[in-house]
Amino acid sequence: MAFDRRIRIAPSILSADFADFGREIRAIEAQGADWVHVDVMDGHFVPNLTFGAAAVKAFRPHVTTFLDVHLMIAPVEPYVDAFAEAGADMLTVHVEAGPHLHRTMQAVRAAGVKAGVALNPGTPADAIGQVLDLADLVLVMTVNPGFGGQKFLDMTTKIAAIRKMVGNRPIHIQVDGGIDSGTAPLAVQAGANILVAGSAVFKGGSASNPDEYGRNICELREAAKARP
Ligand code: DX5
Ligand code: ZN
Numbered sequence: 001m002a003f004d005r006r007i008r009i010a011p012s013i014l015s016a017d018f019a020d021f022g023r024e025i026r027a028i029e030a031q032g033a034d035w036v037h038v039d040v041m042d043g044h045f046v047p048n049l050t051f052g053a054a055a056v057k058a059f060r061p062h063v064t065t066f067l068d069v070h071l072m073i074a075p076v077e078p079y080v081d082a083f084a085e086a087g088a089d090m091l092t093v094h095v096e097a098g099p100h101l102h103r104t105m106q107a108v109r110a111a112g113v114k115a116g117v118a119l120n121p122g123t124p125a126d127a128i129g130q131v132l133d134l135a136d137l138v139l140v141m142t143v144n145p146g147f148g149g150q151k152f153l154d155m156t157t158k159i160a161a162i163r164k165m166v167g168n169r170p171i172h173i174q175v176d177g178g179i180d181s182g183t184a185p186l187a188v189q190a191g192a193n194i195l196v197a198g199s200a201v202f203k204g205g206s207a208s209n210p211d212e213y214g215r216n217i218c219e220l221r222e223a224a225k226a227r228p
Contacts, residue, residue: 003168003170005172005193006193007188007193007194007195007221007224007225008034008035008172008193008194008195009032009033009034009035009195009197009201009217009220009221009224010033010034010035010036010037010066010068010174010194010195010196010197011028011033011036011037011196011197011198011201011202011213011217012037012038012039012070012148012176012196012197012198012201013025013028013036013037013038013039013059013198014039014050014148014198015148015149015198015199015201015202015203016028016202017206017207020207021055021058021059021062022058022059022061022062023207024207025059025062025063026062027205027207027210027213028201028210028213028217029063029064029065030210031210031211031213031214031217032214032217032218032221033065033201033213033217034065034066035065035066035067035068035194036059036063036065036066036067036068037068037070037176037196038051038056038059038067038068038069038070038088039070039072039145039198040052040056040069040070040071040072040073040083041072041073041145041146042072042073042074044073044074045072045073045074045094045096045097046072046145046146047146048146048147052079052082053079053082053083053085053086054086056069056083056086056087056088057085057086057087060086060087066089066090067087067088067089067090068088068089068090068092068116069083069088069089069090069091069092070092070116070118070139070176070196071083071091071092071093071094071097072094072145072146073097074094074096074097074098075097075098076093076094076097076098076104077098077100077103077104077107080104080107080108080111081107081111083113084108084111084112084113085111088113089113089114090113090114090115090116090136090137091108091111091113091114091115091116092115092116092117092118092137092139092174093105093108093115093116093117093118094117094118094119094120095117095118095119095120095123095127095128096119096120096123101117101131102130102131102134105117105131105134105135106134109134114136114137115134115135115136115137116135116136116137116138116139116174117131117134117135117137117138117139118138118139118140118141118176119138119139119140119141119158120141120144120145121141121142121143121144121153121155124158125158125161125162125165128162128165129165132165132166132169132171133169135171136170136171136172137171137172137173137174137194138162138166138171138172138173138174139174139175139176139196140155140158140159140162140173140174140175140176140192141155141175141176141177142154142155142175142176142177142178142179142183142187143176143177143178144177145176145177148198148199149198149199150177150178151178152177152178152179152180152182152183152186153177153178154186155175155187155190156186156187156189156190157190159173159175159187159190159191159192160190160191162191163190163191163192164191172193172194173191173192173193173194174192174193174194174195174196175187175192175194175195175196176196177196179195179196179197179200179220180197180199180200180220180223181200181219181220181222181223182223184197184220184223184224185223185224185225185226185227185228186228187224188224188225189227189228195220195224197216197220200216200220201213201216201217201220202216203216204216
């Protein structure tokens with residue numbers, strides 16, 4: 001079975017209503033989200049604080065697609081088991097979160113969860129050269145992490161370099177930050193296939209007006225196919 005590199009839209013619930021996550025998750029999935037992207041921030045690795053493993057456990061029963069957990073925390077290893085037990089389908093750890101990336105990714109896989117590796121904008125593609133065989137996904141940050149609604153940083157050269165490194169390994173390439181109908185085609189053309197979007201999906205909608213989410217998701221999916 002060939003690796004399924006189709007485009008997937010992964011809305012980030014960082015842009016959702018923090019008082020209504022269950023309903024928001026059900027709404028974006030009903031409106032066509034392929035994955036649910038959960039931005040875990042510890043106020044140390046990034047200058048913002050969101051939620052921990054207990055929250056991910058509470059999200060789990062509402063997710064019927066794929067629970068994609070982006071760990072913007074350091075250290076990360078002490079928390080791998082807690083997030084795996086909370087029900088994450090994937091845990092993505094940052095190259096920059098500590099000195100033992102290889103060991104951490106081994107721990108993620110040992111916990112029975114898919115393993116992603118993320119690079120901040122200032123981190124070169126080569127930083128993941130030694131862990132590709134442990135990775136199910138590479139996340140190329142297109143903003144400096146911590147907040148939604150930031151401007152896209154052009155990482156297309158880095159995305160293309162990583163796409164080349166991946167070759168025909170079954171590894172997804174994900175982008176995250178400032179992804180909208182204008183920047184999606186650039187990222188896809190460079191080699192990305194999983195698009196994380198917070199503000200571009202949630203803008204103008206709400207759990208009680210979810211059709212806007214559906215329109216935004218369709219617009220992103222269409223834009224992703226366009227030639228930049
Ligand atoms: C930022 C987070 C991103 C963010 C994307 O640090 O990792 O997932 O939520 O938000 P937008 O799509 O609004 O840039
Ligand atoms: Zn993220």
